[in-house]
Amino acid sequence: MRVQIRVPATSANLGPGFDALGLALALHNEVVAEEADGVLVRIEGEGADRLARTGDNVVARGVRLAYEEAGRAFKGCALTCLNRIPTARGLGSSAAAWVGGLVAGNALLGEPLSKETLLGLAARAEGHPDNVAAAVLGGLTVSCVTAAGITAVSLPVPRSLAWVVLVPAVTSSTAEARALLPRTVPREDAVFNVQRVALLLASLQAGRPESLGVALDDRLHQPYRLKLFPWLPEVAAAARAAGALGCVLSGAGPALLAVVAGDGGGVARAMEDALKKAGVGGSARAFDVDATGATRRIL
Ligand code: HSE
Numbered sequence: 001m002r003v004q005i006r007v008p009a010t011s012a013n014l015g016p017g018f019d020a021l022g023l024a025l026a027l028h029n030e031v032v033a034e035e036a037d038g039v040l041v042r043i044e045g046e047g048a049d050r051l052a053r054t055g056d057n058v059v060a061r062g063v064r065l066a067y068e069e070a071g072r073a074f075k076g077c078a079l080t081c082l083n084r085i086p087t088a089r090g091l092g093s094s095a096a097a098w099v100g101g102l103v104a105g106n107a108l109l110g111e112p113l114s115k116e117t118l119l120g121l122a123a124r125a126e127g128h129p130d131n132v133a134a135a136v137l138g139g140l141t142v143s144c145v146t147a148a149g150i151t152a153v154s155l156p157v158p159r160s161l162a163w164v165v166l167v168p169a170v171t172s173s174t175a176e177a178r179a180l181l182p183r184t185v186p187r188e189d190a191v192f193n194v195q196r197v198a199l200l201l202a203s204l205q206a207g208r209p210e211s212l213g214v215a216l217d218d219r220l221h222q223p224y225r226l227k228l229f230p231w232l233p234e235v236a237a238a239a240r241a242a243g244a245l246g247c248v249l250s251g252a253g254p255a256l257l258a259v260v261a262g263d264g265g266g267v268a269r270a271m272e273d274a275l276k277k278a279g280v281g282g283s284a285r286a287f288d289v290d291a292t293g294a295t296r297r298i299l
Contacts, residue, residue, distance in 0.1 A: 008138065017130070023257075024293060026288040026290045027091075034077065035076070038076040046084060059081055066102045066109065069117065077104075092251065098125045119133060119150050119152060129143040138290050139156055164259075170280060177252035177253055180224045185220060193219055196216070216246030222248065237274075238271060239267050242271075244260050
C-alpha cells in the first residue's frame with residue numbers, strides 16, 4: 001500500500017499565545033510513503049540539500065514512532081517528501097515532518113491510532129503542542145498540555161483577514177530562541193499576556209478585528225528574542241503603517257506574521273522593504289488559512 005499525506009505549515013504563538021496558539025496556513029508539505037526493507041528517503045524542495053535521508057530523517061522517525069505506539073514491528077519505509085515549507089524559519093517545518101511521518105505510519109497500519117494519540121506523540125516529540133495541534137487539526141488551534149496528553153480545539157478564522165508571512169533569508173534554531181527565555185516572569189507580564197490572548201480569541205469570535213492591534217501584543221517571548229531578531233520592531237512598525245492590524249514573530253522566528261483586514265499585498269511589500277533596510281533579504285506573501293489540517297489519501 002502507498003499513502004500520500006499533506007501537512008500544512010503552521011505559525012505558533014500569534015503574539016501572546018506562547019506555546020498555546022497555532023494557525024495552519026495553506027502551504028503544504030507532501031509525503032508519499034510505503035513499507036520497505038530499511039529506510040529510503042527522497043527529498044525535493046525545501047531542505048533537500050540538508051535534511052537526513054537515513055533513519056534519522058524526522059518523517060521516517062515519525063513513521064517508526066507510529067509503529068512503536070501501535071506495537072507493530074517497523075522494518076522500514078520508502079518516503080518521497082515534497083517540501084514547500086521553508087525550514088528553520090518558524091513556520092512549523094519540523095512539526096509538519098513529525099505529523100507527516102506519524103499520519104503516514106498510522107495510515108500504513110490501517111489507522112489503529114486516534115488523532116488524539118498522534119497529537120500527543122507529535123507534541124512530545126516537538127516539546128510543545130502549538131505547531132503540531134494546528135498541523136493535525138487545521139484552523140486556529142488552542143492547545144493545552146495535561147497529564148493525560150494534549151487537549152486541543154480548532155477554531156474557524158474569519159475569511160476577511162489576510163495572513164501575511166515574511167520569510168527572512170536567514171535561519172534560526174527554535175532551541176536557541178527558547179534558551180533566551182527566562183524561567184520566571186513578573187506577574188504583571190503574565191497578566192498582560194492572559195488579557196491579550198483572551199482578547200485575541202474574543203475579537204476573532206465576535207468579528208471585531210479592530211481589537212487585534214491590542215490583542216497581538218506580547219511580553220512572554222518576543223522581547224527576549226529581539227536579541228536574535230533586532231529588526232523585528234522596525235518591520236512590525238512598517239507593517240502597521242501599511243495597514244496591518246498587528247505583526248508578530250511566527251513561532252520562534254525568524255519569520256514574521258502580520259494580520260490584515262482585506263488585501264495583504266501592500267503590507268507584504270512594506271515588510272520586505274523594512275527588512276531590506278535593516279540589511280536582511282526576504283520575501284513576503286499572504287496565505288489563506290488551512291481549515292482541515294493533515295490529510296491522507298491511499299494511492
Ligand atoms: N511556541 C514555540 C516557541 C513555537 O515559540 O518556542 C516554536 O515553533
